[in-house]
Amino acid sequence: MATQHSRSAARMMMAPAVILLLGWMLVPLTMTLFFSFKKYLPMRGGDLGWVGFDNYIRFVTSSAFWPSVTATLVIVLGVLFITVVFGVLLAILLDQPMWGQGIVRILVIAPFFVMPTVSALVWKNMFMDPVNGLFAHLWQAFGLTPVEWLSQASLGSIVMIVSWQWLPFATLILLTAIQSLDSEQLEAAEMDGAPPLSRFGYITLPHLSRAITIVVLIQTIFLLSIFAEIFVTTQGSFGTRTLTYLIYQRVLESQNIGLGSAGGIYAVILANIMAVFLMRIVGKNLDA
Amino acid sequence: MARSVTTQRKIINTAAAWSIGFLIFFPILWTILTSFKTEATAIADPPVFLAFDWTLENYEVVLERSNYARFLWNSIFIAGGSTLLGLIVAIPAAWSMAFVPSRRTKDILLWMLSTKMLPAVGVLYPIYLMFIKLGLLDNRIGLTIVIMLINLPIIVWMLYTYFREIPGEILEAARMDGATLKSEILYVLTPMAVPGIASTLLLNFILAWNEAFWTLNLTAAKAAPLTAFIASYSSPEGLFYAKLSAASTMAIAPILILGWFSQKQLVRGLTFGAVK
Amino acid sequence: MGQIILEKVSKTFGDVEVIPPLDLTIEDGEFTVFVGPSGCGKSTLLRLIAGLEDMSSGTLKIDGEDATHVPPAKRGLAMVFQSYALYPHMSVRKNIAFPMRMAGVDKAEQDRRIEQAAAALNLTDYLERRPGQLSGGQRQRVAIGRAIVREPEAFLFDEPLSNLDAALRVGMRLEISELHKRLETTMIYVTHDQVEAMTMADKIVVLRAGHIEQVGSPLELYHKPRNSFVAGFIGSPKMNLIEGPEAAKHNAHSIGIRPEHIDVTDSGGQWQGRVAVAEHLGSDTFFHIHDTGLAETITVRATGEVGFRHGDTIHLTPRQDQIHRFDASGLRVE
Numbered sequence: 001m002a003t004q005h006s007r008s009a010a011r012m013m014m015a016p017a018v019i020l021l022l023g024w025m026l027v028p029l030t031m032t033l034f035f036s037f038k039k040y041l042p043m044r045g046g047d048l049g050w051v052g053f054d055n056y057i058r059f060v061t062s063s064a065f066w067p068s069v070t071a072t073l074v075i076v077l078g079v080l081f082i083t084v085v086f087g088v089l090l091a092i093l094l095d096q097p098m099w100g101q102g103i104v105r106i107l108v109i110a111p112f113f114v115m116p117t118v119s120a121l122v123w124k125n126m127f128m129d130p131v132n133g134l135f136a137h138l139w140q141a142f143g144l145t146p147v148e149w150l151s152q153a154s155l156g157s158i159v160m161i162v163s164w165q166w167l168p169f170a171t172l173i174l175l176t177a178i179q180s181l182d183s184e185q186l187e188a189a190e191m192d193g194a195p196p197l198s199r200f201g202y203i204t205l206p207h208l209s210r211a212i213t214i215v216v217l218i219q220t221i222f223l224l225s226i227f228a229e230i231f232v233t234t235q236g237s238f239g240t241r242t243l244t245y246l247i248y249q250r251v252l253e254s255q256n257i258g259l260g261s262a263g264g265i266y267a268v269i270l271a272n273i274m275a276v277f278l279m280r281i282v283g284k285n286l287d288a
Numbered sequence: 289m290a291r292s293v294t295t296q297r298k299i300i301n302t303a304a305a306w307s308i309g310f311l312i313f314f315p316i317l318w319t320i321l322t323s324f325k326t327e328a329t330a331i332a333d334p335p336v337f338l339a340f341d342w343t344l345e346n347y348e349v350v351l352e353r354s355n356y357a358r359f360l361w362n363s364i365f366i367a368g369g370s371t372l373l374g375l376i377v378a379i380p381a382a383w384s385m386a387f388v389p390s391r392r393t394k395d396i397l398l399w400m401l402s403t404k405m406l407p408a409v410g411v412l413y414p415i416y417l418m419f420i421k422l423g424l425l426d427n428r429i430g431l432t433i434v435i436m437l438i439n440l441p442i443i444v445w446m447l448y449t450y451f452r453e454i455p456g457e458i459l460e461a462a463r464m465d466g467a468t469l470k471s472e473i474l475y476v477l478t479p480m481a482v483p484g485i486a487s488t489l490l491l492n493f494i495l496a497w498n499e500a501f502w503t504l505n506l507t508a509a510k511a512a513p514l515t516a517f518i519a520s521y522s523s524p525e526g527l528f529y530a531k532l533s534a535a536s537t538m539a540i541a542p543i544l545i546l547g548w549f550s551q552k553q554l555v556r557g558l559t560f561g562a563v564k
Numbered sequence: 565m566g567q568i569i570l571e572k573v574s575k576t577f578g579d580v581e582v583i584p585p586l587d588l589t590i591e592d593g594e595f596t597v598f599v600g601p602s603g604c605g606k607s608t609l610l611r612l613i614a615g616l617e618d619m620s621s622g623t624l625k626i627d628g629e630d631a632t633h634v635p636p637a638k639r640g641l642a643m644v645f646q647s648y649a650l651y652p653h654m655s656v657r658k659n660i661a662f663p664m665r666m667a668g669v670d671k672a673e674q675d676r677r678i679e680q681a682a683a684a685l686n687l688t689d690y691l692e693r694r695p696g697q698l699s700g701g702q703r704q705r706v707a708i709g710r711a712i713v714r715e716p717e718a719f720l721f722d723e724p725l726s727n728l729d730a731a732l733r734v735g736m737r738l739e740i741s742e743l744h745k746r747l748e749t750t751m752i753y754v755t756h757d758q759v760e761a762m763t764m765a766d767k768i769v770v771l772r773a774g775h776i777e778q779v780g781s782p783l784e785l786y787h788k789p790r791n792s793f794v795a796g797f798i799g800s801p802k803m804n805l806i807e808g809p810e811a812a813k814h815n816a817h818s819i820g821i822r823p824e825h826i827d828v829t830d831s832g833g834q835w836q837g838r839v840a841v842a843e844h845l846g847s848d849t850f851f852h853i854h855d856t857g858l859a860e861t862i863t864v865r866a867t868g869e870v871g872f873r874h875g876d877t878i879h880l881t882p883r884q885d886q887i888h889r890f891d892a893s894g895l896r897v898e
Contacts, residue, residue: 003618005635009469010388013380017444018396020377024437025403028411028418035413090308098302106548107309109555110316113547115498117518118536122319126529132331134318141334167312172555221405228500232519247409252505257413264410275402460616461649465663465710466637475662479653 029268036261043255055262059250068246069270071155071239076223078159079166080216086163087170087215088208092200094171095178105172112168116228123161124150124233154238161229166222170215177211178204217278224271243267316540323347323533330529346534354517356538363513363542365428366503367496370436371489374443377436379485382447383473387456397448400441408438408501419506426508434506435496443492450484451477487553490546494554497543514539566627566717566750567592568613573622575608575774582608583774585622590718590752590767595744598754599761600771601797606754607722609771613752614720615639626717637666642711643720646727648703650695656682656706657691663714674713681709684743701732708743718750725760737763758798762786770794792894795820801850801865803888806858816889816897823850823865825886828872833879837862839872853878 036055039048059065094104111119127133128149136146149157181204189199225244230236236245247267251260322330324342350356385393415434416425424430454477462476478485500515507516518539521532547554568590575583583605590596598606611617613624615636623632631639642663650659657678664674682688685705695703704724711719721740725733741764744751755761761768762782770777770785770793778790782798789795795803799822807818827833828851837856842849851864851872864880872878889897 003616003635006388006469007390010384010390014384014396016377017381017400017440020437021400021403021440025406028414029406031414031417032411093301093305093308096301096305097298098305099298100302100306102551104305104309105555106551107313109547109551110313110544113494113498113544114316114540115515115518115543116500117504117515118319118539119315121518121521121532122315122536125532126318126322127315132333132529134335137333137335164312164315176555221401224405225408225501227409228504228515228519231500231504244407244409247407248412251409251413260413261410264407264412267407268410271405271407272402275405278405279398279402455647455649457645457647457649458651460636461643461645461710462651462662463616463636464614464641464643465714466666467662468637468666471666476651480651482653 032261032264032268034261035257036265038258040257040261041255042257051258055258056265059259059262059266064241064246067239068241068243072224072242072244074155075159075162075226075242076220078155079162079223080219082159082163083166083170083219084212084215086167087174088205088212090167090171091174091178092204094175108171109168111165114165116165116226117232119165120161120229120232123157123164128157150234151238154234154240158229158233158240161233162223162226166219169219173211173215174208177208181207220274220278224274243270316544319533319536321533322530323537325530325533327528327530330533346530347538349531350535350538354520356517359512359514359517360538360542362428362507362511363497363515366432366435366511366513367493369428369432370439370496371443371492373432373436374440374492375447375485375489378440378443378447379473379478381444382451383477385444385448386451386454387459397445400444404438404441412505415502416505425506426510426512428511431502431506431511431513434502435499438499438502439492439495442495443488446488446491447481447484450481450488453484454480483553486550490550490554494543494547567625568718568750568752569625569628570613571623571625573609573612573624574620575605575612575617576620581774583612586774586776588769588776588779590750592750593748595741595751595753595764595766596769597761597765597767598752598769598771599756599758599797600777602756603773604771605774606756606771608774610720610722610752610754614641614643640717641720642714642716642718643722644704644707644711644724646723648695648707648724648727650703650706650710652695655692655694656687656698656709659695659706660691660709660713663710667714677713678709681712684712685709700728701736704728704736705739708740712743712747716749718752721751721753723754723756725755726757740764759800762798768798770797788896789820789888790896792818792820792890795888795890795896801863804859804862805890806862808858810858811889814887814889817892818890818894820888820890821882821886823863825883826862826864827881827883828864828866828870829879829881830872830877831879833881835862835880835882837878837880839874839876839878842872842874844869851878853880856880 037050037052039051039054040046041048090108094101094108098104114122125133127135130136130146130148133146133149135149139146147153185203185207186199189203194202226242227244227248230240230242230245234240236242236249241249243263244267247260247263250256250263254260321337323346324344325336325340326343326345329336329340385397419425419427419430422430458480459472459476462472467476497513498515500519503513503515504519507513518535521535570586570588572585572587573583574581574585598609600606608617612619615631615634619632623630625631626639626641651662654662660678660681661674664677669677678691679688682691685708687702687705687709690698690702690706695706698706707724724740725736728736737760740751740753744764753760753764765782767779768782768785769779772793778785778794780788785794785798789798789803792805796805801823803820803822804826805818805820811817811819835856835858837853839851840854840861841852843851847868849866849868849870849872851866851870853862853864854860856862862880891897
C-alpha cells in the first residue's frame with residue numbers, strides 16, 4: 001500500500017529519527033577515531049601530536065587487554081546462559097495452574113525495576129560482605145568459612161548480580177511465548193504418545209526459539225555495556241575489568257584519551273561483529 | 289491449558305512458584321526491612337527478620353544528609369522528558385516503517401537497533417568534550433537528550449511492532465473516508481495503538497530511570513538523578529547498612545510502585561512487542 | 565453520476581508488471597464485477613481506481629475528469645474492504661459518521677444520514693456498540709453503511725463476502741444487489757467467486773495475470789467464452805476440456821462441453837466411461853467419470869435423481885450445439 005504521496009510523507013516523517021541517530025553515531029565516533037591516532041593527555045601536556053597506530057598497538061599488547069575481553073565474554077555468556085535456562089524453567093512453572101499467579105508474577109518482575117547502582121550496592125554489602133553479609137551469616141550457621149565473594153569469586157558474583165537483574169526480563173518474555181503456544185499441539189503430541197520430556201523438546205522448545213532469540217539479542221545489547229555493577233562493586237579489580245571498564249579507566253582515570261579512544265574503536269568493532277551476527281538472526285525473525 | 293488438574297498438583301505448583309518468587313524478591317524485601325532497623329540490628333548475627341524495633345531514623349538521616357527531593361526531581365525530569373521526546377520523534381518514524389514499508393525499511397530498523405549496540409564508553413570522551421563546550425555538563429536538558437537518543441531505537445522498534453499489528457486496511461479506509469495524514473494518525477492510528485504506546489512509554493521511562501552510565505559520568509551535583517545519589521553511598525566511609533537500605537528504598541520505591549500498578553502494560557512492553 | 569474510464573492503465577511493482585496497459589470503461593450505474601483467480605491483479609486494479617496505489621502509466625477518468633493524480637479522499641469513491649476495516653475504538657455510530665466528520669458535514673445532517681442508513685441496514689439497535697461486539701454480517705453492514713453515507717460517485721467492494729460463512733454470504737449477496745437496484749450508483753465489485761460474479765453483475769471483467777480476458781454480461785460469458793480460460797472459469801461445475809482425436813473430429817485443437825450439456829444413458833451413448841464418484845444432491849446428480857479416453861475426468865451434471873453408482877459403466881452423449889471449439893492458442897473458433 002503506497003502511493004508516491006504517502007511514500008514522500010513517510011520519508012519526511014522518518015527523517016528526524018534517522019538524522020538524530022546518524023548524528024549521534026557519526027559525530028562522536030569520528031572524534032573518537034580522530035583522538036585514537038593522537039597522543040593526547042589532557043592533564044599531562046594535552047595534545048602531543050599524531051602517533052599513527054601506536055595507541056592501537058599499545059592497547060592490544062597491554063597485559064590488561066585479553067583478560068578484559070575474557071571478562072566481558074564470561075559475563076555476557078554467563079548471564080545469558082543463566083537467564084535463558086532459569087527463565088525457561090521459571091516460565092514453565094509459572095504457566096502451571098496455581099493460586100496467586102498474579103502476585104508471584106509481581107514478585108518475579110521486581111528486580112527489573114531496581115536500578116543497577118542499588119542492586120550492586122545491596123548485593124555487595126548486605127549479601128556478599130564477608131563479615132556482615134547475609135551469606136556470611138548463612139555460611140557460619142553451617143560452620144563454614146565465609147567466602148569473600150567479590151575477591152575470591154569476583155566474576156561469578158557479578159554474573160550472579162546481573163543475572164538476578166535480568167532474570168525477570170527473560171522469564172516474562174518466555175512466559176508470554178509459552179502462553180501463546182496452542183495447547184492443541186501439546187494435546188495432539190500427547191495423543192501421539194509423546195512423553196512429557198519429548199513434548200517439551202519437540203514442541204515447547206522450538207516454539208520458544210523466537211522468544212529466546214529476542215532475549216539473547218536484547219540482553220546482549222545491554223550486557224555488553226554494563227558499567228554500574230562493576231563501578232560500584234569491584235571497580236574493575238579481581239579480574240572483573242571488562243572491555244568497557246578498561247576503556248573507562250584509560251579515559252577518565254588515567255586521562256589517556258588517545259589510548260582510551262583506540263580501545264573505544266576496538267569496542268565498536270567488537271560490538272559491530274556481534275551486531276552483524278545478531279542482526280542476521282533478528283532480521284530473519286522479524287519476518288516470521 | 290484448558291484441562292483439569294488435581295488439587296494436589298496445584299498445591300505443589302503454588303508452593304514451588306511462591307518459594308521461588310519469594311527468593312527472587314528477597315533482596316528487595318531485605319533492603320526494605322533493613323531500612324527500618326537500627327545500624328546495630330542491621331548487622332546482627334543471627335539476622336533479625338521482623339522482630340525488631342521499627343524506626344524511621346535512617347530516613348531522617350538520609351534526608352538530612354542529601355537533598356533527596358532534588359535527585360528525585362532530576363530523575364523524573366530526565367526519565368519523563370527523554371521518554372516523551374523519544375515518542376514524539378518515534379511515532380512518525382514508526383508509522384512510516386509499519387505502513388509505508390520500502391525495501392530499505394528493515395535495514396533502517398536494524399541499523400537503528402545496532403546504534404544501540406554502540407559501546408557508550410567508545411564515545412564517552414567526545415560526548416564529554418561536547419558537553420563541556422556546550423555548557424551541558426551537569427545539566428538536566430543535556431542528559432535528557434542523551435538518554436532520549438540511547439533509547440530512541442528501542443522506542444521506534446517497539447512502536448513499529450505494535451503498529452504493524454494494526455491492519456493497514458483500516459488506515460486505508462480512513463484515507464478513503466477523506467482523512468488527511470494528520471487526522472489518520474491522530475484519530476485512527478494513535479487511539480488504536482494506545483495500549484502499545486502506553487507500554488512503550490512505561491518501559492522506556494524505567495530504562496531511562498535506571499540508566500547508570502551517562503548519568504554517572506555526565507552529572508555532578510546539580511543534575512544528578514537517583515542513580516548518582518545512590519552511587520555516593522558506595523564509598524566505604526559512608527557505609528551503614530540501615531542508611532544504605534533507606535537510601536536504596538527511596539531510590540527504587542517510585543519505580544517499583546509505578547511498575548506494579550501498571551503491570552499489565554509493562555509485561556506487554558517488556559516483551560518489546562516481539563513475542564505474542 | 566459515476567462513469568469510470570481507464571485508459572492504458574498499467575502497474576508495475578519493481579520489475580514485475582502486475583497489470584499490463586489496459587483499457588476499460590465502466591458506465592454510470594453499472595454493477596461491474598472483476599473476477600479471476602487469486603493473484604490475477606483484480607484487487608490491484610481496484611486499488612488503482614481507489615487511489616490507494618499509484619498507476620505506473622495511463623489515465624483514470626471519473627465522470628470525464630482526469631483523476632489520475634487525485635488523492636483517494638478526493639475521488640468521491642467509497643470502499644468496502646475485505647476485513648471491513650472498521651475502526652475498533654469507535655462505536656458503530658462514530659464509524660458511520662467518520663467520513664462525514666472528515667468532510668465537515670454538519671451534525672444534524674450527519675445524524676439524519678446515519679439514522680437513514682441504519683434503518684436501511686437493520687443497524688438501528690446496534691449504533692452504540694463497538695465493532696468487536698458485532699457478528700460478521702453486522703460488521704459487513706456497518707462497512708456498507710459507512711460507504712453509503714458519503715453518497716459517493718461509485719462504490720468499490722474488495723472481496724467483501726469472503727470472510728462470511730456460506731449461508732450469510734448468500735444473504736449479503738442479495739442485500740448488496742438490492743442496494744444497487746435502489747441506489748442505482750456505479751459499483752465495482754472484486755471477487756474470486758464466479759458464482760458471485762454471475763449472480764450480481766451487469767458486466768463481468770474476467771482477469772488473468774493482469775490481462776482482461778473478456779468483458780461481457782454473465783450470459784455472454786457463459787454462452788460465448790472468448791477463450792478456454794474464461795470457459796473453464798465461468799460455470800460450475802467446470803466445463804470439460806477435451807483435446808486430441810475427439811477435438812480433431814470437430815476441426816479444433818480442443819473442445820469444451822459443460823457438464824450440464826452431456827446426457828447420460830446406460831447404453832448406446834457416444835462416449836463411455838466408469839463412474840468414479842457420484843454426488844447425489846437431490847435436485848441434481850454430479851458424476852465424475854474416469855476411463856473415457858478423452859480426459860482424466862469428465863464431469864457430468866444430470867437433473868434429478870439418476871441411479872448410477874461408483875464403478876458402474878455409463879454412456880455419455882454431448883449436445884452437439886453446445887460444444888465450444890478452441891484453437892491451439894486457446895481462442896474460441898466459431
